[in-house]
Amino acid sequence: MAHPTQVIAEAGKQELFVIREFDAPPELVFQAFSDPAILVQFFAPNQAIMTFDYADYRTGGAYRYTHTDLQDRILCTFKGIIHELTAPERIILTAELEGLPEPGHVILEAMLFEPLPGNRSKLIIHDVCLSVEDRDAMIRSGMEGGLAKIFNQLDDLLRKGF
């Protein structure tokens, strides 16, 4: 049984929380979310291919990646900069979906990796948007289902080892 992916998005707020437990310690889960070579192995749902244009995962670094489908059609491109990357506890970054009618719809994302008893961990993703509308659009995009699949893929990867 996969662990549930919990999304908390209070009506009228410009933030949301995603909470997911993993059967691996924070060090490993943090590594998965901060190493581009590992990210491309799980961070795309529905058999999409993830490729980075650049991926400088450090405090002050930047990234840009694209998801393409099996026919090589671009599904989405995200870019952002990394405000803080502190192993194994915290990543704070910005994220922006490219190709919207107007630029500037940036998200501030804080990812916290917390230890749980039994060599397990809890990931808390805290997304803050520039508006309630941006937050609601994110939810309507099917984010929750996509993330649940991504996290399940990470479970598989953690079981196999990387």
Next chain:
Amino acid sequence: MAHPTQVIAEAGKQELFVIREFDAPPELVFQAFSDPAILVQFFAPNQAIMTFDYADYRTGGAYRYTHTDLQDRILCTFKGIIHELTAPERIILTAELEGLPEPGHVILEAMLFEPLPGNRSKLIIHDVCLSVEDRDAMIRSGMEGGLAKIFNQLDDLLRKGF
């Protein structure tokens, strides 16, 4: 008469808006807020001295600056990264006050430079915090009075020219 500095901070929200008009076109106001050599001339209230540790004002760049008083005592240090810098219309960056009991209280700031008739402009600063408490703490810190002084200093500088 100085132009008023308007702060809009709705109760219970994690964002605020600062709006200020300038008697100069967006190109010049944008330049003032994106050139470290100009920033140090006006972006510190009450005769504080502003110094940059690093100031890479470009998309993907980063900055860190300190305000010190005339006795060389540190008043505050801010750091962040620049998600987007598009002349002369938009700067989107993160900002974090250093030295708080816990790190991670990051602000996402979007600065928009809009043209007004008569070679004038309007600056709209949109700050989004990770919590309502962070937003309220920012307001309690005296941000509004400090910004009003900073903007008045920029008026002087724009009159003199840079």
